[in-house]
Amino acid sequence: MYEAEKGHIVTVSLPHALMSCLLQVLILSLWTETVSGTTPLLPLSTDSTTGGNSATAPAQLMEVDCNAVSYYTIMNATSIVRFNNCSHQILVYFGVCGEDADRLLRIEVVGGITVPIFRLTGNCGVWGSVLGNMSFLIRGVMMLYNDGERARAAGSVFSSEDFGNPLQQTLLAFSGVTSMQLVVRDSRLTFVCSFCTELLFSSIVETTNVIVDVTNSSLLAWSNAPSLMFVGSVGVNYNVSVNFLDSTLMCVVQYQNQSANASFGIVQIRSLLSLIAVTVQRCNVHWDAVTIVFSSVTVVLLTLGSIQEARVSIAASNFSVRVSRSFQATTFSLCGSIDDLAVQLHDCTFDVILNMTDETLTSVASWIQPGIYLIGVGSNVLTINVDILVSRVRLMLTVDERSLSNPLPAPITVATVGAHSIVVIANSSVNNATISIVAIACSIEEIGSLSIAPFVSTVPFGFSFATATCSLVFSFGGGSQHVKLTVVSSSLTVTRRLDNDNLIFASSSVLSGIFVRTTAAIAMFSTLKYSSVSIFNTTVATNSVAYSTSGTVAVWNTVGVLCQATIRNFIAADAGAALSLLSSLIDGAVFINDSTIVIANSATTMQSSSLSFFDFLLSLAALSNLKNTTVTVMNSSVSSSGADSLSPMLRSSECVAVTFVIPSSTWSSGTITSQNTSVTFPTPSFLCASFEATLESVHHNIIAVSLRGNSASEVGSDTFRLAPLSNKFTTTLQLRNVSV
Numbered sequence: 001m002y003e004a005e006k007g008h009i010v011t012v013s014l015p016h017a018l019m020s021c022l023l024q025v026l027i028l029s030l031w032t033e034t035v036s037g038t039t040p041l042l043p044l045s046t047d048s049t050t051g052g053n054s055a056t057a058p059a060q061l062m063e064v065d066c067n068a069v070s071y072y073t074i075m076n077a078t079s080i081v082r083f084n085n086c087s088h089q090i091l092v093y094f095g096v097c098g099e100d101a102d103r104l105l106r107i108e109v110v111g112g113i114t115v116p117i118f119r120l121t122g123n124c125g126v127w128g129s130v131l132g133n134m135s136f137l138i139r140g141v142m143m144l145y146n147d148g149e150r151a152r153a154a155g156s157v158f159s160s161e162d163f164g165n166p167l168q169q170t171l172l173a174f175s176g177v178t179s180m181q182l183v184v185r186d187s188r189l190t191f192v193c194s195f196c197t198e199l200l201f202s203s204i205v206e207t208t209n210v211i212v213d214v215t216n217s218s219l220l221a222w223s224n225a226p227s228l229m230f231v232g233s234v235g236v237n238y239n240v241s242v243n244f245l246d247s248t249l250m251c252v253v254q255y256q257n258q259s260a261n262a263s264f265g266i267v268q269i270r271s272l273l274s275l276i277a278v279t280v281q282r283c284n285v286h287w288d289a290v291t292i293v294f295s296s297v298t299v300v301l302l303t304l305g306s307i308q309e310a311r312v313s314i315a316a317s318n319f320s321v322r323v324s325r326s327f328q329a330t331t332f333s334l335c336g337s338i339d340d341l342a343v344q345l346h347d348c349t350f351d352v353i354l355n356m357t358d359e360t361l362t363s364v365a366s367w368i369q370p371g372i373y374l375i376g377v378g379s380n381v382l383t384i385n386v387d388i389l390v391s392r393v394r395l396m397l398t399v400d401e402r403s404l405s406n407p408l409p410a411p412i413t414v415a416t417v418g419a420h421s422i423v424v425i426a427n428s429s430v431n432n433a434t435i436s437i438v439a440i441a442c443s444i445e446e447i448g449s450l451s452i453a454p455f456v457s458t459v460p461f462g463f464s465f466a467t468a469t470c471s472l473v474f475s476f477g478g479g480s481q482h483v484k485l486t487v488v489s490s491s492l493t494v495t496r497r498l499d500n501d502n503l504i505f506a507s508s509s510v511l512s513g514i515f516v517r518t519t520a521a522i523a524m525f526s527t528l529k530y531s532s533v534s535i536f537n538t539t540v541a542t543n544s545v546a547y548s549t550s551g552t553v554a555v556w557n558t559v560g561v562l563c564q565a566t567i568r569n570f571i572a573a574d575a576g577a578a579l580s581l582l583s584s585l586i587d588g589a590v591f592i593n594d595s596t597i598v599i600a601n602s603a604t605t606m607q608s609s610s611l612s613f614f615d616f617l618l619s620l621a622a623l624s625n626l627k628n629t630t631v632t633v634m635n636s637s638v639s640s641s642g643a644d645s646l647s648p649m650l651r652s653s654e655c656v657a658v659t660f661v662i663p664s665s666t667w668s669s670g671t672i673t674s675q676n677t678s679v680t681f682p683t684p685s686f687l688c689a690s691f692e693a694t695l696e697s698v699h700h701n702i703i704a705v706s707l708r709g710n711s712a713s714e715v716g717s718d719t720f721r722l723a724p725l726s727n728k729f730t731t732t733l734q735l736r737n738v739s740v
Helices: 022-032 149-153 363-367 456-461 567-574 576-582
Strands: 002-004 061-065 071-074 080-086 091-094 105-112 117-120 132-139 172-174 177-185 188-193 198-203 206-215 218-223 227-234 236-245 248-253 262-270 273-281 284-288 295-315 318-323 326-338 341-355 371-378 382-401 416-426 429-448 450-452 463-488 491-496 501-506 512-529 532-536 539-542 545-548 553-564 591-593 596-600 603-607 616-618 621-623 625-627 630-634 637-641 654-661 665-675 678-680 684-689 693-703 706-708 718-722 733-736
Touching: 071 080, 091 105, 177 198, 188 198, 198 206, 198 218, 206 227, 218 227, 227 236, 227 248, 236 262, 248 262, 262 273, 295 318, 318 326, 326 341, 341 371, 371 382, 382 416, 416 429, 416 450, 450 463, 463 491, 463 567, 463 576, 491 512, 501 553, 512 532, 512 539, 512 545, 512 567, 532 553, 539 553, 545 553, 553 567, 553 596, 553 603, 567 576, 596 621, 603 616, 621 630, 630 654, 637 654, 654 665, 654 678, 678 684, 684 693, 684 706
Parallel strands: 061 080, 071 091, 080 105, 091 117, 105 132, 132 177, 172 198, 177 206, 188 218, 198 227, 206 236, 218 248, 227 262, 236 273, 248 284, 262 295, 273 295, 284 318, 295 326, 295 341, 318 341, 326 371, 326 382, 341 382, 371 416, 382 429, 416 463, 429 463, 429 491, 450 501, 463 512, 463 532, 491 539, 501 545, 512 553, 512 591, 532 596, 539 603, 553 616, 553 621, 591 625, 596 630, 603 637, 616 654, 621 654, 625 665, 630 665, 637 678, 654 684, 665 693, 678 706, 684 718, 693 733
Antiparallel strands: 002 071
């Protein structure tokens, strides 16, 4: 029964059977879909007479002229209600839902320039939820948009004035949802939000058997809210599927409260998850949140709970993002555990601008460290059965530090002033995992200079420690085992626009400190066991290194194909007296045990106009603690240009070698092989070590390795070289039962 504004009452008799278990089959098919597959068709009507497939007969269609009513009440649960050509928003009330998952109440909005406002007036009582057995289709709706010409002239994509009659609240927001579908096809929807945090769909209690599908559509949003997502759900979630295909998503956020944290993205699921599938294919995504000092953008964010099975696929899409804090394509964080995780990211382009401000580096921002990465597993997550594939992806990142004060006016700073990578494993354990990085081009350009102050908990004695990392794969904290990590045919390039070298300004409250900068294809600041690491045909190149304006801050620059260490190693070398005071604040020693490492057909290069201001170590593999591990480096090269010779004062500060033993570490019971490899530098070496490095029961094979130095150099080439900074250490390299 349907009741319209004009008082007409229509009674409709409907058949009682639809295709059995259709929704369950659809949900299951989403989990098993291959990368190249397409999204299955949803059981929604696309024909003006049939209203979709049925096991026996077509459902009854009830058409409503939007322009003839101001509100509409749905009282019958067994038909299709279609709203045609809406030129103004009307209220649609419904106190009923579909009969079951096979017989949905269907609501369609076709044509026009806006969509109705949907209000639930009762409780459907489906499995304890307040909404269920519903489907919504929006097709051919083109909301007004003037193409944002004025806004683009002002440096933005569009403003709130560019929309005509936009939506100002969530399209579908309910306390709980069971068996619901939302489909947007061939449409343009615009939003202006001051209070809403979700645009398309929101649920805050329980979400079960839900599909959100956007195809060949444009979603445009302007917001001054602190958080904005297209799809969001908080509570227990089972069988959730979200798909964005052949669409454009554009958001401009201008939040005015500069003291609050702000997070934005496409999909955000919080709390417990059973089965979740998210697909973004052939889409153009633009997100501008650079005006907010604490802004972070995450395309797919799954947090706060345990996940039974997750499938995320992002393919053939372009992303343009401006933020002040961080950007992630997909993140799994604050989860208790993930039993089965598959993430595929391929054929995509990411153009990201990170505009750092003083607030970005203060302790207020410590809830998330500044940085850009595409796939992240973080914050105490235990992940089992992991398959991550990133292929044919281009990341172009600009890190603009020109807005930073030098030094920072704030008395404290975060410990990580920048971590940029393709894949990040943060403070988590990943087991039985395959992580593949194939044909990736990562280009990072830095502008300006960094500032540091004492870390928040070390203010009483004015000690600062900070790190900056650029990599393709970055792991820190936690420990993983049975991992197959592969990087193939990829490149990492880090450059600096205004200065060849990166100044590190220390605030007046810094009495002493350590700054560690790492540039590597794989930067591993965590423990790894029973695993294999392979790097083939990969290059790492940089002209951006760091040096401090203060003699109280020691700076270590590490450049390599593979770097494995923690800041603890360097603090032990340069500030051993502070190590006991910092033990609760920094990670413990890290190990690679019972594993194999292979680096082949790869190169590490550094170009610098001056080698006078900094200490650096350049190698193919810089490793800390190894046990029962085999390391093979072959058909590769290390080179540095910019200085034909080194002054005697600087020779002890530079290390260019095939391999490097990180300070305060031990290699034991292993084999190191260097073969068909070249090192080009005024003082090249096979291996370098500096502070308390120990080789015990290690066999070092050196086969057809070329050391190309400067004939004018008094030092020349070395098999083992004690550098950098070894002249200030009382204990350097210890050898026990070593054969070369």
